[in-house]
Amino acid sequence: KQEVTQIPAALSVPEGENLVLNCSFTDSAIYNLQWFRQDPGKGLTSLLLIQSSQREQTSGRLNASLDKSSGRSTLYIAASQPGDSATYLCAVRPPRQLTFGSGTQLTVLP
């Protein structure tokens, strides 16, 4: 059974720092990996989708990488801002269903 782990569970950084969030998964036979953002009490917003044949995806200040063989993905946030404060979840898709990690709660201090 696929398991997804996100470390650390919480992270607090000063504004302007570059940071990396980690996601690891146990079964490398995935179709894609998706990073989401969740604000308190809200639904999930899709940030980046990486297909299994891709190594990375970029959107603005966000860059996500995927290493299937080692079962890892990282989400890099450049020049962090207080508005980036949220919980970041990664999810992998085996045949049909997304399997989610428990998220990293990010706080960017002004």
Added chain:
Amino acid sequence: DGGITQSPKYLFRKEGQNVTLSCEQNLNHDAMYWYRQDPGQGLRLIYYSQIVNDFQKGDIAEGYSVSREKKESFPLTVTSAQKNPTAFYLCASSRDRGGTTDYEQYFGPGTRLTVT
């Protein structure tokens, strides 16, 4: 605007009562999903549907039921058999071409259910 709507945002029920959560999408997506989220945890899949009049159990389907009579709608009923129904419920949808690509899921704003 295209998107997924869930209603109501907050729902309160007495123990022993069934309750139905609404999910509607106008994205013309084939597949729809229901997830449950508990504090500090990731999402767990309750049910999903890839086509009208068909749905499949997810990891935690016990105590829940769904229907998919229309492509746009996928209501979730939380029955009295669900032992711990208080949670945040999220609906999602995606295009599902049956292949391995183009499978981004889009989420609604969620319904917070409290059962006392």
